[in-house]
């Protein structure tokens with residue numbers, strides 16, 4: 001097991017290399033096998049969400065591994081994240097209890113508000129229809145429910161995802177328990193400089209999703225791994241472009257959550273922990289043109305969403 005972890009404000013440590021479990025189409029057996037392989041390789045940080053449909057597979061893989069390899073894989077060493085879907089903002093406690101049941105776990109280490117948008121409780125699916133939006137986010141109520149989850153011991157930390165600097169600062173105005181993390185898109189072409197500063201000032205850990213730029217995903221691109229600068233840095237260090245992208249994130253103090261269900265690429269991604277980038281590499285990467293992959297268009301409309309434009313959703317940070 002690799003010991004590279006950072007301390008969170010909620011008192012737990014998070015492994016800096018995470019394992020993503022979003023895939024489309026989702027295949028239960030493939031996901032379970034991938035998580036088993038990842039555990040064998042030393043991954044100890046797993047990212048799931050109700051909306052990914054991967055909770056059952058992740059939970060089963062973890063439980064089986066702990067039963068079969070109890071000496072090497074123990075629950076306390078595993079950092080497990082799940083997320084509150086937008087149609088569950090009305091009742092985070094029930095939503096988390098349901099997730100725990102699906103996972104077959106007593107607690108998750110991190111429970112995140114997946115997106116700063118609230119749907120009607122009856123909304124199903126990832127892409128909301130026009131009449132499925134609640135007109136307001138009402139984060140104060142949602143956060144009170146998240147704090148109840150923490151008080152009840154259903155999770156060890158609470159946090160948010162896809163929150164802009166402004167939304168983070170608004171939340172801090174009324175939160176009794178501060179968010180321990182903000183999980184956002186971050187990679188060499190979407191560097192989140194301002195957000196990272198705001199989070200650091202408030203002891204909020206940043207977790208980077210799509211740290212490779214999500215090549216192969218519907219909304220993603222190969223722009224990061226195919227970029228000539230990234231490739232030349234990789235060549236210089238006898239590393240791969242993916243390793244450069246991941247180590248770049250780690251060098252900024254964030255945890256990176258890469259998804260691969262391919263054993264060779266899982267191993268390759270783990271190798272990012274051994275790569276050392278120099279100042280020149282970091283300066284070169286800072287010059288890359290920025291490009292957000294996950295823009296969240298599906299949460300924006302001119303009638304029912306609280307966000308009329310993409311700029312509204314990200315408070316201008318796009």
Ligand SMILES: NC(=O)c1ccc[n+]([C@@H]2O[C@H](COP(=O)([O-])OP(=O)(O)OC[C@H]3O[C@@H](n4cnc5c(N)ncnc54)[C@H](OP(=O)(O)O)[C@@H]3O)[C@@H](O)[C@H]2O)c1
Pocket residue numbers: 019020021022023047048114161162183184208209210211212213214215216217220225240242243257258259260261262265266268269294
């Ligand atoms: N909070 C949120 O709203 C949010 C949004 C998006 C994602 N996430 C989380 O973050 C995780 C990772 O994000 P992501 O899946 O969007 O993007 P990503 O990890 O940047 O990219 C995943 C894609 O890259 C490929 N890949 C993996 N390793 C590679 C390598 N070494 N070289 C080349 N290609 C490689 C994967 O294919 P193979 O599997 O075939 O290797 C997959 O198609 C998700 O699984 C999910 O857990 C959270």
